[in-house]
Amino acid sequence: MFWQFVYNAFALPIIFISFYLAGCCNRKIREGIIGRRQIFDRLTDQLRNARNLKKTAWFHFTSVGEFEQVKPLIEAIYADVRIVLTFFSPSVAPNVASYQYVDAAVFLPFDTPRNVERLIHLIKPTCLIFSRYDIWPNLVWKASKQDIPITVIAGTLHAGSKRLGGFARSFFRSVHRCITLHCVISEADAARFQQLCRSEHQVVVTGDTRYEQVDKRALAVEPNAEFFPGQTTLNRPILIAGSTYADDEKVLLEAYQTLREDIPECFPHLVLVPHEPTPKRITEIQAELNKRKLTHRCFSELNSEANLEEIDILIIDAVGLLAKLYQLADIAFVGGSFHGSVHNVMEPAAMAKPVLFGPTIQNSYEASLLLERGAAKIAHTPRQMADILIEWLHDEEKQTKVGNIGKQLIEENLGAVERTLAYLREYV
Numbered sequence: 435m436f437w438q439f440v441y442n443a444f445a446l447p448i449i450f451i452s453f454y455l456a457g458c459c460n461r462k463i464r465e466g467i468i469g470r471r472q473i474f475d476r477l478t479d480q481l482r483n484a485r486n487l488k489k490t491a492w493f494h495f496t497s498v499g500e501f502e503q504v505k506p507l508i509e510a511i512y513a514d515v516r517i518v519l520t521f522f523s524p525s526v527a528p529n530v531a532s533y534q535y536v537d538a539a540v541f542l543p544f545d546t547p548r549n550v551e552r553l554i555h556l557i558k559p560t561c562l563i564f565s566r567y568d569i570w571p572n573l574v575w576k577a578s579k580q581d582i583p584i585t586v587i588a589g590t591l592h593a594g595s596k597r598l599g600g601f602a603r604s605f606f607r608s609v610h611r612c613i614t615l616h617c618v619i620s621e622a623d624a625a626r627f628q629q630l631c632r633s634e635h636q637v638v639v640t641g642d643t644r645y646e647q648v649d650k651r652a653l654a655v656e657p658n659a660e661f662f663p664g665q666t667t668l669n670r671p672i673l674i675a676g677s678t679y680a681d682d683e684k685v686l687l688e689a690y691q692t693l694r695e696d697i698p699e700c701f702p703h704l705v706l707v708p709h710e711p712t713p714k715r716i717t718e719i720q721a722e723l724n725k726r727k728l729t730h731r732c733f734s735e736l737n738s739e740a741n742l743e744e745i746d747i748l749i750i751d752a753v754g755l756l757a758k759l760y761q762l763a764d765i766a767f768v769g770g771s772f773h774g775s776v777h778n779v780m781e782p783a784a785m786a787k788p789v790l791f792g793p794t795i796q797n798s799y800e801a802s803l804l805l806e807r808g809a810a811k812i813a814h815t816p817r818q819m820a821d822i823l824i825e826w827l828h829d830e831e832k833q834t835k836v837g838n839i840g841k842q843l844i845e846e847n848l849g850a851v852e853r854t855l856a857y858l859r860e861y862v
Contacts, residue, residue: 437571438608490518491560494570497522498525500568501530504587505647506646506647520539542570566589585857590799591626603630611630614636616638617854619640645780649784652761661755670700673765676782678707679773685816705747707756708750711750711752756781757781761785763785764833766787771812783844784840786834787840788826788837790813809843
């Protein structure tokens with residue numbers, strides 16, 4: 435009761451005010467605020483037209499990566515269970531809107547006791563399932579009070595997590611001790627979650643369900659398929675830079691210019707895939723490339739007569755192509771790793787590509803696994819990045835060996851979906 439009072443009286447108002455102030459200058463946050471308007475009316479309408487089944491599974495996730503983790507679980511139980519989705523980030527909204535295995539889906543409203551009670555009353559969930567993290571305290575406390583089983587799937591808690599220190603540990607214990615089951619991705623994560631849970635609450639290692647998803651996508655991509663006009667004119671080695679931010683591009687482009695000076699005989703094409711290819715971002719990228727005197731074209735400018743042989747950099751100003759584009763790569767750089775948290779390193783690994791990223795990988799257990807196995811390398815500076823790229827570009831045999839290690843790692847970790855379902859089926 436103490437922590438519930440502290441959270442609702444002090445923490446929640448601060449979070450609320452900060453969120454709305456940030457929305458004044460952050461487009462994504464502003465989209466989230468707009469998306470939360472009239473959600474109860476929208477949810478009511480969706481549920482009125484939903485399938486009439488005895489059980490309802492409520493899945494909550496924050497963004498695209500966490501949505502990918504729940505997809506195989508949803509599809510395995512969809513025939514017999516009504517599916518309701520809530521999410522936090524507006525970046526995942528289009529993915530959810532086009533997803534066929536769902537009965538109702540809305541933004542998660544602000545985590546007030548009243549909002550949570552209204553949600554539970556409308557959804558009437560048989561169980562509540564959180565993907566990875568984004569676990570909201572009032573939602574957990576209210577669901578637990580109504581004896582709704584609560585599960586975390588693909589749970590991860592890195593060693594430096596603030597949840598494990600000082601007063602935060604006591605607070606998060608009050609939350610996690612209300613969660614029925616934690617399905618986590620590794621033994622190390624299990625040990626850390628145990629610090630927040632009662633002994634009688636299960637913490638089980640089931641693995642990461644994203645391995646199945648990336649393996650499935652990799653198998654679906656046709657080898658040597660043409661993904662864009664002019665692709666056949668990319669005759670030099672190809673470096674795919676996926677899901678990048680300006681911070682990533684600053685380091686990457688400096689390293690790329692070093693390559694042009696050091697290895698002109700095998701200077702690669704760079705296919706740059708920004709995390710959010712908005713017109714503003716594309717304009718910024720083009721301005722930076724012009725300043726560096728790097729020749730470039732945008733994906734949207736290509737036609738059947740396009741010849742990219744003399745183009746250094748192709749900018750992908752569209753969404754939904756990255757997973758396929760990794761198939762083209764000789765080497766893959768994964769963005770976010772100089773920005774705050776590395777993005778999906780599993781997709782290029784599943785396609786047997788050597789993986790390169792920056793120093794910020796504490797959010798990604800699989801990135802550390804790739805490093806340990808020798809399937810990836812980490813660069814802290816442009817010079818380090820250039821040296822790694824030169825090493826791989828000069829040795830195709832090493833490229834192949836490193837890429838195959840990553841693919842083997844993906845294959846070894848398949849099976850998380852069935853292991854997780856073995857526990858979930860008790861509740862759904």
